Amino acid sequence: MSNEKINAKNITEDEYFYGHKACAGCGGSVAVRLALKVLGKRTFSVLPAGCMSAVGFIYPQMAFSTNAMIAPFPATGAMISGVAAGAKALGIKDFHAVGIAGDGGTADIGFQALSGAIDRGDNIIYICYDNEAYMNTGIQKSGLTPYGTKTTTSPAGENLPGSIRQKKNMFEIVAAHDIDYAATCSIGYPNDFLNKLKKAKKIKGTSYIHVYASCPTGWGSPTNTSIDLAKKAVDCGLWYLAEYENGEFKLNKNPKKFISVKDYLLNQGRFKHLKEEDINVIIKNRDKKWEKIRKNWL
Amino acid sequence: MSNNKCFVSGDEAVALGARLARPNVISAYPITPQTIVVERLSEFVEDGSLEAEFMHVESEHSAMSAAMGVSSVGARAFTATSSQGLLHMSEGLHYASGARFPIVMMNANRALAVPWSIYGDQSDSMSQLNSGWIQVYVEDAQEALDMTIQAYKIAEDGNVLTPFMVNLDGFILTHTYELLNLPNQEEVDEFLPKYETENKMDLENPKSLCFSSTPLDNLEFKYQQHMAMINSKEVIEKVDKDYGDKFGRYYGGLIEEYKCDDASVLLVTVGSVTGTARVVVDNMRSEGIKVGLVKLRYMRPFPEEKIIELSKNVDKIGVIDKNISHGYEGTVFTHINSALSKMNNSPKAINFIGGMGGRDISKEDIKEIFKSLLTTNEDKEKTVQFIGMGCEIDE
Numbered sequence: 001m002s003n004e005k006i007n008a009k010n011i012t013e014d015e016y017f018y019g020h021k022a023c024a025g026c027g028g029s030v031a032v033r034l035a036l037k038v039l040g041k042r043t044f045s046v047l048p049a050g051c052m053s054a055v056g057f058i059y060p061q062m063a064f065s066t067n068a069m070i071a072p073f074p075a076t077g078a079m080i081s082g083v084a085a086g087a088k089a090l091g092i093k094d095f096h097a098v099g100i101a102g103d104g105g106t107a108d109i110g111f112q113a114l115s116g117a118i119d120r121g122d123n124i125i126y127i128c129y130d131n132e133a134y135m136n137t138g139i140q141k142s143g144l145t146p147y148g149t150k151t152t153t154s155p156a157g158e159n160l161p162g163s164i165r166q167k168k169n170m171f172e173i174v175a176a177h178d179i180d181y182a183a184t185c186s187i188g189y190p191n192d193f194l195n196k197l198k199k200a201k202k203i204k205g206t207s208y209i210h211v212y213a214s215c216p217t218g219w220g221s222p223t224n225t226s227i228d229l230a231k232k233a234v235d236c237g238l239w240y241l242a243e244y245e246n247g248e249f250k251l252n253k254n255p256k257k258f259i260s261v262k263d264y265l266l267n268q269g270r271f272k273h274l275k276e277e278d279i280n281v282i283i284k285n286r287d288k289k290w291e292k293i294r295k296n297w298l
Numbered sequence: 299m300s301n302n303k304c305f306v307s308g309d310e311a312v313a314l315g316a317r318l319a320r321p322n323v324i325s326a327y328p329i330t331p332q333t334i335v336v337e338r339l340s341e342f343v344e345d346g347s348l349e350a351e352f353m354h355v356e357s358e359h360s361a362m363s364a365a366m367g368v369s370s371v372g373a374r375a376f377t378a379t380s381s382q383g384l385l386h387m388s389e390g391l392h393y394a395s396g397a398r399f400p401i402v403m404m405n406a407n408r409a410l411a412v413p414w415s416i417y418g419d420q421s422d423s424m425s426q427l428n429s430g431w432i433q434v435y436v437e438d439a440q441e442a443l444d445m446t447i448q449a450y451k452i453a454e455d456g457n458v459l460t461p462f463m464v465n466l467d468g469f470i471l472t473h474t475y476e477l478l479n480l481p482n483q484e485e486v487d488e489f490l491p492k493y494e495t496e497n498k499m500d501l502e503n504p505k506s507l508c509f510s511s512t513p514l515d516n517l518e519f520k521y522q523q524h525m526a527m528i529n530s531k532e533v534i535e536k537v538d539k540d541y542g543d544k545f546g547r548y549y550g551g552l553i554e555e556y557k558c559d560d561a562s563v564l565l566v567t568v569g570s571v572t573g574t575a576r577v578v579v580d581n582m583r584s585e586g587i588k589v590g591l592v593k594l595r596y597m598r599p600f601p602e603e604k605i606i607e608l609s610k611n612v613d614k615i616g617v618i619d620k621n622i623s624h625g626y627e628g629t630v631f632t633h634i635n636s637a638l639s640k641m642n643n644s645p646k647a648i649n650f651i652g653g654m655g656g657r658d659i660s661k662e663d664i665k666e667i668f669k670s671l672l673t674t675n676e677d678k679e680k681t682v683q684f685i686g687m688g689c690e691i692d693e
Binding site for chain 1: 354504
């Protein structure tokens with residue numbers, strides 16, 4: 001593999017996730033499509049119950065042209081580890097084993113199996129596409145749903161602003177395992193995402209890629225703003241692009257000035273109810289987080 | 299055939315059997331009384347006597363999921379569990395059979411909490427009969443070893459492709475040392491060649507596995523799975539014969555009849571209690587009492603035809619169950635009765651519930667069972683009876 005950065009000009013024309021039934025503007029399907037373009041033909045993918053498996057494996061219409069299978073919901077980390085172990089034991093060479101799960105499948109029900117896989121140092125890549133709720137079952141709160149989000153199980157009303165907890169900090173939790181490589185990405189910054197995947201391909205050990213992926217259906221946003229919203233999330237500081245490698249954190253993008261949080265939030269149905277005071281809570285938490293990031297990761 | 303003698307526990311017999319079957323990957327999580335199986339296997343991997351990957355998984359759910367990952371690329375997987383662990387992987391049991399992954403798993407039969415108990419009964423595996431796994435129950439360590447090898451031969455058969463659970467009674471078998479014959483590796487390799495399948499992900503011929511279905515095709519997949527289990531009956535009988543021809547030990551296939559000819563009453567047993575019942579049958583036979591024993595080896599596939607055939611000329615059948623479906627009856631009994639209901643004139647069957655949570659079923663208990671079966675007292679006789687009860691019960 002060359003050292004050349006992957007970009008829109010040199011990325012393969014081959015499609016490995018095609019003909020699926022995802023909603024218009026689905027960020028998760030963009031993440032899967034791009035990821036497989038980087039990982040290539042010799043890839044085994046395991047996806048748990050969730051949007052991408054629901055839209056990609058409806059017999060007899062299979063949307064993956066690489067090897068792929070659905071895992072039990074809690075089992076992505078374990079099943080992809082088994083694939084890697086089995087392939088290794090059979091002497092299969094030059095392949096990638098990738099687990100691709102949503103935020104609930106990663107941070108909640110699949111958390112234990114992911115932790116086990118990282119602990120073993122299995123030679124796998126784990127991608128979490130994070131759309132901040134259980135979208136496949138109809139927009140319920142997950143461990144990665146941020147403060148102030150209206151979901152069907154965290155309704156916003158007179159007493160509550162929607163979800164009252166911060167996102168679980170998966171990136172640093174994963175890093176705390178002393179994982180070989182971890183990175184945060186956004187489909188709004190595709191070059192960054194593609195090249196982090198390229199890096200993960202070369203890692204001998206476990207890689208974790210956490211990609212922010214918008215969901216028009218769950219977020220109440222126009223389908224043609226998905227990429228833009230995922231970019232804005234980074235630009236307003238509610239998401240960040242970083243890496244963990246060789247025991248060190250590294251911030252990849254340090255915005256001099258954040259764009260408006262309010263503008264990012266209020267263009268989405270899930271946040272439309274937020275009052276000024278709720279938005280101030282979100283900004284305060286963002287600033288606290290960035291103070292730590294800038295102090296420790298630069 | 300050339301056999302080496304060794305003196306090992308039931309757990310070790312399973313580990314030795316697994317080693318002879320050359321699994322590519324072992325994924326397992328410790329639980330009493332299964333633990334020694336995976337301890338020994340990890341030692342075999344460490345000392346190089348077993349060329350396999352040993353995966354330290356963080357739960358039984360992951361043990362089964364990893365085993366499915368292994369099988370999905372056409373490699374041979376082994377795991378082992380017990381009791382709470384078996385229930386924890388229950389989702390995976392159904393998943394593996396639906397995906398037609400011929401995984402082999404040892405299960406140390408143990409009671410289910412609550413109350414907590416590490417001791418043996420068969421509540422765990424009997425609760426998983428609908429998970430689509432072949433289930434064999436062994437009587438001793440030798441059979442445990444032999445069945446671990448046979449398990450792969452049966453499970454991987456192209457007409458079967460169904461996962462296989464080898465059940466050993468907790469402690470009574472898992473921790474009891476016995477002298478057994480260890481087959482040599484070359485002969486096992488001849489008997490059990492490498493696993494070859496088209497039901498795998500393949501880099502040259504990519505596939506999607508474990509996909510979804512719609513109401514238009516789900517039933518057809520489940521029908522195929524049902525037929526595979528039915529096909530396994532013939533394969534089980536053939537493998538039992540082939541194994542016996544090669545290694546000198548035959549187990550009778552789906553069931554073993556013990557002194558059933560001319561018997562007026564039969565007792566059906568599952569697992570280690572069979573050994574005790576054999577002695578009682580011998581003793582009673584020496585007194586001229588016509589009692590017989592049916593060792594029910596497989597609960598899935600269920601040998602319905604054999605049960606019907608054996609029941610044609612008997613007056614009564616007793617069934618020992620080391621499990622109970624609360625408020626009803628033992629699971630083995632339900633199955634036997636279902637078979638008997640397909641006969642024109644079926645004998646009466648009585649269910650004896652005992653041996654729960656590790657309680658012993660003694661020779662005296664079994665003698666009492668036979669005595670009660672031989673006594674005609676139709677009016678007063680309860681269909682479900684508890685044996686070895688430690689207190690008076692007022693039903």
